[in-house]
Amino acid sequence: MTARVLVVDDVLHNVKLLEAKLRSEYFDVLTAMNGMDALEIIEKDQPDIILLDVMMPGMDGFEVCRRVKANPAVAHIPIIMVTALDQPKDRVMGLEAGADDFLTKPIQDLPLFARVKSLVRLKVLMDELRIRNSTGQAFTSEGALQNSASFKLDDAKILLIEDYERVANRIIGYLDQTVETVDLDDVSGGTLSTENMGQYDLFIISLSLREADGLRLCSSIRSNEVTRHTPILILIDEGDHATLIQAMDLGVTDYVTRPIDGNELLARVKSQIRHKRFADYLRGNMQKNMEMAVTDAVTNLYNRHFLDTHLESVFSQQNEKQANVSLLMLDIDHFKKVNDTYGHSSGDEVLEEFSKRITNNIRSIDLAARYGGEEFVIVMPETDVEFALYIAERLRRTISDEPFVISGSESPIHVTVSIGVSIVGEGCDTREKLFAEADKGLYQAKKTGRNKVCGIRCLDNEQAS
């Protein structure tokens, strides 16, 4: 996975060295020699990742980092802080300034490429979830959650897989988070049998296990749909380059070399958990928006747009079940009177209660949608004439038999519904005709006294009951 990398360092030799390393691995490289230039390039060229030296005259790396993370247009770009080996506190400060990762000088090839590639891989996924045009910008103003730095680390849950008890205890001591350990007897054939794997924010896995192959465990975590995106941090011996390359290739997210530096481990753990929570937030947000796009806000039923789309696909598919689709068109009787008498919010209450009763009385394969103000449509696959009329009649009674309790009125109010029914069949083979037929039924029900089901054949409410 290649990328455009911005290298920021005030020492020309360092810039040239990093540029050469990165170009030899076919990265595109931009460079800046001070904080102000860096900020300008970041805004203008939108690199994929920033390698940022901490110690610079004028504006230091922490300040550059803070400014990037405070600017909504570029806050999503990952930053790797480059710190001096003898300044372990810089790592924590870097993370607090919003950095995503850090490297220590002198920079070695393997950590450099491993960390850059891991962050670029994450960014590519995140870019799919972020929305880049104006709609998205407006959206992300929601809560102003623009980057992982805004995320809290409370209640993080880590699964540690390390079968040397003393080492495990030392690791737990380094961390602030809740850490669970796993008994390796539970591991068979490389698969963790631990249930609820989805509950963890991070897996820490030793590659020096006595009883199991750590890489195999990493692989099984990555192959499992539930844990595919959960970060994995491995504990690996210093200098074991071949295994490290293999691990990163499997999709391991981060690593700490033995002997373990507690500060580094804690910093990396925090960073990984933040990334995970940001990604979860973006996924959840997208899901929420997707749902909003197809549902009506008042009733939580599907909206008209979705109904249209659904019916289009019913009639466009060479669908054998199409022949048995029936359609119910429902209209609440005298609904305007409810609004006029008790006010709009009481009207909304009636719509809500109405929708709840409808939903409770149809099958899961049926689709109920709010079609307009007080008009609703139900599409029922695999339904013959008898069954459609039976359901329609049951719905009518569900509404009329029990008065509606609403907050705007002291006594419950009596609500009724008129229903038109149509079914796909001879002479009724398009969406338009199906609607027209149901509409005809509805009109007849309204005209002949309301609170009744009409359609293929008319059911009078007295007759039916």
Next chain:
Amino acid sequence: MTARVLVVDDVLHNVKLLEAKLRSEYFDVLTAMNGMDALEIIEKDQPDIILLDVMMPGMDGFEVCRRVKANPAVAHIPIIMVTALDQPKDRVMGLEAGADDFLTKPIQDLPLFARVKSLVRLKVLMDELRIRNSTGQAFTSEGALQNSASFKLDDAKILLIEDYERVANRIIGYLDQTVETVDLDDVSGGTLSTENMGQYDLFIISLSLREADGLRLCSSIRSNEVTRHTPILILIDEGDHATLIQAMDLGVTDYVTRPIDGNELLARVKSQIRHKRFADYLRGNMQKNMEMAVTDAVTNLYNRHFLDTHLESVFSQQNEKQANVSLLMLDIDHFKKVNDTYGHSSGDEVLEEFSKRITNNIRSIDLAARYGGEEFVIVMPETDVEFALYIAERLRRTISDEPFVISGSESPIHVTVSIGVSIVGEGCDTREKLFAEADKGLYQAKKTGRNKVCGIRCLDNEQAS
């Protein structure tokens, strides 16, 4: 990138061999020895990728492939067909059955891992765009576009980078698609200066260029935001394994070895273009849904939900500009009469025209939303009292000065609007108060004769004009 792979072959030796190869690279492996078993495992275990032998007794690989691609629950899982070397037509048949890639027997390690990893990488991205729960399933019923096989290849546009003219012409001869070639004089410093790079569906790049480094070109295509997801197919010498590994690592999507087999090239080109179009479709669909979630269908203005979110962020941010935000609440006068006289669709026409006039008369930084039936809200940042009243008055006149032409009425109808204005400031420092103030103004405007602007101070329509 690891994954769960299903190996389907009727010969036990072949199954065992592939399983061992894949497990040695830490893939999770499932196996099946006939078509029916394969279909069952696919549905139950949802593997990430399927390696499918063509020649099997009973149900052959083509039929298994067709069934998988016809089943919405599993159609998104990529399939690699395993074909005999002496049956080049099988490749085309495989693609026609919906397969995503193919390998020839005997299967060699490098092509196996390269193709599996490339498809898994694509699947991980696609999974982010697909939605997996019930809402999502409903969504994808739209047009029933479940997988790349449904996509047409019309009007595909390919950029070929090959500086041996004879070879370039031969390649163009193999392909049905529009192929453009690039003059390598346009390539400087590894960056393609060709404009409109986003227009191409595929890049075919020779790695034996005389004038440029092909890998560098691949890298620059991948680093460019516009072409990040465009497939790249490289032409590489048979046996140059080191370069191939490096290329796949850069994110190259597919490869064909020299000497080039025209059939294979055409099959791969088609498959890559289909994948690209499917991904474009999913991204577009997501974008569309995101937009639908925040806009009102009739007027195309923002909806109430979005307005609420926006105002929440205005008041939650430590926003210096907050002090100058003003709010206009608009209500079309006697709108119910329009609906009652001319019908609902004419009412919608009025709403549409009304919204168009509003949009044309506010700045791009202002936000206009439909708040309810005939009620609208405009939020204007960086606006003082004078300017807010000035704009409100201009909007009022924009509506009343020119009658509305609608299809339901022979003569244009006269529409007017009442407007309430409020501004963030002393005593008006929350969303609720801002609304309440504007509402008060609106009520006053309605009570004192309509077609006027009221608020911070009342503007009579006679006074103002």
